[in-house]
Amino acid sequence: MSQTxxxxxxxxxxxxxxxxxxxxxxxxxxxxxxxxxxxxxRAMGVGGKNxxxxxxxxxxYALVTVFETEQDAVKFYxxxxxxxxxxxxxxxxxxxxxxxxxxxxxxxxxxxxVCENPDLTKKIAIITRxxxxxxxxxxxxxxVPEVSKTLENxxxxxxxxxxxxxxxxxQATFSVWDSLEHMEAYAYKNxxxxxxxxxTRELNWYKEEMFSRFVVWDEKIQIDSxxx
Numbered sequence: 001m002s003q004t005x006x007x008x009x010x011x012x013x014x015x016x017x018x019x020x021x022x023x024x025x026x027x028x029x030x031x032x033x034x035x036x037x038x039x040x041x042r043a044m045g046v047g048g049k050n051x052x053x054x055x056x057x058x059x060x061y062a063l064v065t066v067f068e069t070e071q072d073a074v075k076f077y078x079x080x081x082x083x084x085x086x087x088x089x090x091x092x093x094x095x096x097x098x099x100x101x102x103x104x105x106x107x108x109x110x111x112x113x114v115c116e117n118p119d120l121t122k123k124i125a126i127i128t129r130x131x132x133x134x135x136x137x138x139x140x141x142x143x144v145p146e147v148s149k150t151l152e153n154x155x156x157x158x159x160x161x162x163x164x165x166x167x168x169x170x171q172a173t174f175s176v177w178d179s180l181e182h183m184e185a186y187a188y189k190n191x192x193x194x195x196x197x198x199x200t201r202e203l204n205w206y207k208e209e210m211f212s213r214f215v216v217w218d219e220k221i222q223i224d225s226x227x228x
Contacts, residue, residue, distance in 0.1 A: 005097045006063075006076075007127070095176060096218040097125050098115035099212055104210035124177045126183065156177050156183070159176045176219075
């Protein structure tokens with residue numbers, strides 16, 4: 001049994017459902033519940049446009065959870081708390097993952113535990129999360145649109161979104177790739193991405209950052225095309 005991270009996204013169409021989702025982000029059901037095997041969680045908003053805009057997408061919300069075992073993760077997904085999130089969704093996505101590499105911290109600690117002997121032939125996912133230094137936020141966001149455009153229709157990219165705990169200052173990205181080779185091609189050969197990494201090192205604009213790589217062992221995706 002291995003630690004399992006689940007990244008979920010929920011999209012709503014009706015105004016009332018969007019409002020309920022917005023208020024739920026401020027008062028998440030997990031805040032008032034004891035969940036078996038739950039080691040870490042964050043409820044977050046999502047960026048507009050392709051997910052990497054400074055403007056929020058008030059129709060879509062994200063939930064990151066880390067469980068002690070696969071069984072704990074599946075039980076939670078099928079339980080009553082998750083039903084509160086998925087009720088009236090027009091699109092729901094949950095990616096079940098084993099961590100295969102991680103460094104850095106999220107709010108002072110790293111919740112990820114690296115899995116032994118992962119199957120690297122499966123899809124690969126990446127979570128990057130950072131707290132941006134206030135005085136460097138403007139410089140940081142000037143680079144984001146150019147880098148985010150390079151993700152659009154990129155070969156091997158299955159899904160990507162930007163999300164965060166607080167607008168502007170606490171930001172994260174999530175991407176899913178068809179293979180390790182596709183992910184590495186983007187990370188190491190894309191000039192805009194390389195320039196962003198270089199600027200990060202030069203300007204040191206993160207107060208805190210975490211990078212984690214995962215193998216996706218299951219994904220549950222439901223899209224209601226009649227309402228989206």
